Amino acid sequence: MDTNTAEQDMVTLFHNLQHSGPEREAHLKALSKALRDPSAQLTFIKKENSMHLLVSLLTGSNATCRLQAVRCLHELSHSPHNNVAPACLPATPYLLTYLSGQSTKFTELCLYTLGNLFPDSDVVKDKLVAQGIIPALANCIENQRHNLAVVEAVGFTLSQLLQVKDAAEKIIPTVLASSIPSHLLSVLTPDPKFGLAPAIECAWCLHYLTCSIEDNRVLLAHRAMLQCSSLLVSLGGAVASGNKEEGMELLIFPLLRCVGNLLSFCPVEDLTTQVGDHHIVAALCALLEAYLQTQPALARESAWVLNNLTAYSSAFCSALLTLNLVPGLIQLLPFSQGINTMILRVLANIAHNRKEFCVQLANLGLLSALCATLKMADQEMVTLSMDVLFMLVVSGPQVAEEFVRHGGLSVLEATQYNSEGEIRQRATYLLKTLEENISCS
Structure with missing residues (x-):
């Protein structure tokens, strides 16, 4: 009974939308709410010319209707049904075009809609790549670099794109050849007023780049390791002084992974220049200790980076001794969950040196x-x-x-x-x- 009623309501909404008039905006708003229901999503896309109508409203002259139309598409992009994302393909060229203008809220919705559409659909992903989603994202983050809400949305969409199964072959080379890496790095430092979210999204994008390719020289040339290391030194200092901001670990995780992965590609002779301040070892030890009980996975990542760092450099081995950090590491040897084995490897690196x-x-x-x-x-x-x-x-x-x-x-x-x-x-x-x-x- 409920399902039939919902389907009938959707049919009624669709018919109402086909007639222009002052009430169309209200009907669109009602449609976006109705499309939160997965069964309503299927009913809508099965209606003949439903997507054609939605695209016409998306591209029309009425700004309010455009905004409500993209909200409808955003609700559809969340659908658990595999056939909904391909049904939205007629709208994607316009969503990409709108990344270069319109209001902030409108651009954000376009970005999040695009980011939701392609993870579960190779057809949609291939079409969006062919339509130029990577250059569109590069232009968007460049033009809107001071608008952190849009930058956060770009980071979300890009991170979704970088996680598709053939990203290493079809996506990442184009991303690395664009201006995107330098823009991601410029957003890494959190904005005290806006918060951590844009930096977190961009850091995860960098992580997906560093772990998906065999040659990270492009990112090293952008001084990615230096910037990630410098930020870890700042965050480690904040944590050591008791300033653990909520959600900070979501930024620390990808930064650690970026540095850990990049270390494998950095020539030994360039290591000090690329990593920068030897106080990175103090920051890693501070993170290790601070998150040992609450976030053991993060503590293990910190120990992993410390292992990678000391495996290649006598200077960083020496820094652990000079800064009197070894006693603290020795005290952590009784801990399990892979932390003690990684710390023992760090101590082995020092002894071997x-x-x-x-x-x-x-x-x-x-x-x-x-x-x-x-x-x-x-x-x-x-x-x-x-x-x-x-x-x-x-x-x-x-x-x-x-x-x-x-x-x-x-x-x-x-x-x-x-x-x-x-x-x-x-x-x-x-x-x-x-x-x-x-x-x-």
Whole structure:
């Protein structure tokens, strides 16, 4: 009964819209509300010439009707039905054209409508790409760069486009060749009056770019890593001082991923220039500690970036020691969820870098911490612990002797009974290395 009534109401609305007059605006407004119902959406698109009528109202001279028509399209773009998005294709050339003008609210609605249409429809996505959605977005963000509500909407639509399955082949090369990357980077710093939303949308776009291509030299040339790192330093400083703005983690996540991904493509000799201030390591440690309990996934991302950073640079390994950040990292080794393994990799990077770093690590309490991690049930932690311990032991006899004083000998002997064969072999080899280094002294 309800379904039949809703269908009849939709038919009535459609017939009313076919007749021009002062009431047409009210009928359009009623239609946009009715189209929130998925069954009404199907009824509407099945009516002959329904989309033709909506497009004629979208392109007509009445500004209020144009706005209500795009609201109707926006409701249709949310549809869960697969056949609704393709039905909206006659409107897409006009939606793209309107990105270069009209009112702010009108442009926003056009952008969000476009962003909703193509994720679940390859037909719509291919058509929009052919119609020039990427140049249209580039022009829109360039012309409206001071209007952050529109910039946010551009970021949403672009992020939807960058997530389609063939984005790496069909979308991203065109985006990188446009002015879009530089505009995304210019919006990264949050506006104190408007809030975080535009920066968040643009940061996620950059994340989708960095993780979808094999060569990030274009983004490095735009100094993307420097800008993302600088912003992380600011956010890390704010978090360390207790200023955790609501939603800040939604910006921190993509920034971390951008830096982590870009580090893999940055030449070692350019690393300091590209990353900038060595206080990035302090910011990462602050984020790690601040979100450890509430957002462990974000803490793990922070540790991952720290690992990538120290894997390539002795300067950043040294910064962790100079800024006295290692004791805080060692205290986090008991935590699980992948955080402790990543931190142990960071400590391994430091130990691998220089022998004198090994002595400093030992003096900061790493040996007793390793005695604890060697007893863990996590096989990866035990393996990594033995890797780090080996580097410390071979760095000098004084470190080997210190480990024995911490009761390490009995811990290693117990590890020889581990169920994992490789771990047993490593433990035996480590004991032999330990004895040799002690005897040399």
